[in-house]
Amino acid sequence: MLGDHAVNPPVVLAPMAGITNVAFRRLCREQGGGVYVCEMITTRALVERIPKTLKMIAFAEDEKFRSLQLYGVDPDVTAAAVRMVGEDGLADHIDLNFGCPVPKVTRRGGGSALPWRRKLFGRLVRQAVEAARPYGIPLTIKMRKGIDDDHLTYVDAGLAAQEAGVAAVALHARTAEQRYSGLADWDAIATLKQALDVPVLGNGDIWEGSDALRMVEHTGVDGVVVGRGCLGRPWLFADLEAAFTQGADYKPVLPVLGEVSKIMSRHAELLVDALGDEKHGCADFRKHVAWYLKGFPIGGELRRRLAMISSLAELDDLLGKLDPGVPFPVEELGKPRGRINAPGKVTLPHGWLDSRDDDTVPEGAEMENSGG
Ligand SMILES: Cc1cc2nc3c(=O)[nH]c(=O)nc-3n(C[C@H](O)[C@H](O)[C@H](O)COP(=O)(O)O)c2cc1C
Numbered sequence: 533m534l535g536d537h538a539v540n541p542p543v544v545l546a547p548m549a550g551i552t553n554v555a556f557r558r559l560c561r562e563q564g565g566g567v568y569v570c571e572m573i574t575t576r577a578l579v580e581r582i583p584k585t586l587k588m589i590a591f592a593e594d595e596k597f598r599s600l601q602l603y604g605v606d607p608d609v610t611a612a613a614v615r616m617v618g619e620d621g622l623a624d625h626i627d628l629n630f631g632c633p634v635p636k637v638t639r640r641g642g643g644s645a646l647p648w649r650r651k652l653f654g655r656l657v658r659q660a661v662e663a664a665r666p667y668g669i670p671l672t673i674k675m676r677k678g679i680d681d682d683h684l685t686y687v688d689a690g691l692a693a694q695e696a697g698v699a700a701v702a703l704h705a706r707t708a709e710q711r712y713s714g715l716a717d718w719d720a721i722a723t724l725k726q727a728l729d730v731p732v733l734g735n736g737d738i739w740e741g742s743d744a745l746r747m748v749e750h751t752g753v754d755g756v757v758v759g760r761g762c763l764g765r766p767w768l769f770a771d772l773e774a775a776f777t778q779g780a781d782y783k784p785v786l787p788v789l790g791e792v793s794k795i796m797s798r799h800a801e802l803l804v805d806a807l808g809d810e811k812h813g814c815a816d817f818r819k820h821v822a823w824y825l826k827g828f829p830i831g832g833e834l835r836r837r838l839a840m841i842s843s844l845a846e847l848d849d850l851l852g853k854l855d856p857g858v859p860f861p862v863e864e865l866g867k868p869r870g871r872i873n874a875p876g877k878v879t880l881p882h883g884w885l886d887s888r889d890d891d892t893v894p895e896g897a898e899m900e901n902s903g904g
Pocket residue numbers: 546547548549550551571572601629630631632674704735736737738757758759760761870871
């Protein structure tokens with residue numbers, strides 16, 4: 533379906549803006565096999581060759597299946613971006629983002645707002661697939677259930693994407709209104725799987741290997757997409773591989789604090805390497821500290837100093853103060869982490885919900901900046 537897979541069914545690292553850069557992808561790849569998607573790239577910024585955007589699509593030389601997520605609203609700009617990826621050989625797989633719920637995206641009609649405008653959505657996906665075809669690049673989409681419970685789109689959008697010729701469809705089984713709150717609706721994933729012939733990937737609330745097994749059993753999906761579960765736990769990919777290889781007999785391998793420290797150190801080193809210097813690498817690493825240490829009994833002062841590190845030597849010095857033998861806090865298993873924000877009304881362009889069949893591109897729809 534998507535390149536060669538070391539793991540069956542395939543495991544995909546969900547694109548996460550600000551997280552899934554070349555350093556984090558390498559860290560995860562060192563743990564297990566899978567498809568690792570880079571941060572979201574805005575189509576307009578790509579076609580305009582904005583240097584910051586081009587830098588974001590850096591792949592490591594040994595990254596065999598280079599996977600890119602594009603965000604666009606205008607079918608012509610998106611098709612141009614896809615052609616550019618093909619012509620310049622920038623990636624081996626393109627995913628289109630129809631899941632982003634943040635106001636700066638949905639108020640322009642993008643991300644999770646777009647599938648509601650079914651003609652525009654269909655045209656965009658069709659043009660993108662056609663643009664990717666000559667280069668043999670598989671194109672997938674990632675979407676939410678819909679805008680809210682009264683405006684669900686996932687079955688229609690899945691069918692339209694299938695007709696347009698996508699290689700697979702991923703569903704984050706929440707509405708945009710839910711953001712990251714509540715539980716993902718795995719029944720919706722099962723419904724989509726029943727409705728489509730192309731492979732369906734399930735996304736939402738995989739915190740442990742056992743969750744992935746349950747999702748596959750419950751929904752029949754062809755693969756799983758994992759987001760927040762690997763924040764501070766890149767070894768989740770080793771667990772997922774073990775779970776899919778060993779089935780119900782699998783037992784998670786839980787690292788002691790000394791092993792977590794080693795992974796933290798490695799992550800920071802990779803970030804310094806990827807971002808060019810200690811200042812930027814260490815600043816980027818700070819947001820990961822709380823995720824790595826969640827639940828471990830560590831004093832507040834040490835935790836605070838770790839979250840403010842500015843050099844690798846300082847990080848190693850502070851990590852050296854931790855007791856390496858402290859066992860993994862098992863009470864944290866299965867608990868949500870990362871972004872868990874409350875539901876909120878979705879900001880949409882004026883009159884968006886009243887005209888499903890309007891296929892004009894909203895004015896100012898294409899964003900200039902990638903990420904966020
Ligand atoms: C920090 C963060 C950034 C995200 N950025 C993107 C993004 O750029 N593109 C996208 O399709 N989804 C993005 N997502 C959503 C995830 O890909 C995923 O769909 C969501 O977290 C649900 O999966 P999970 O329950 O495994 O976390 C982001 C999520 C988080 C937490």
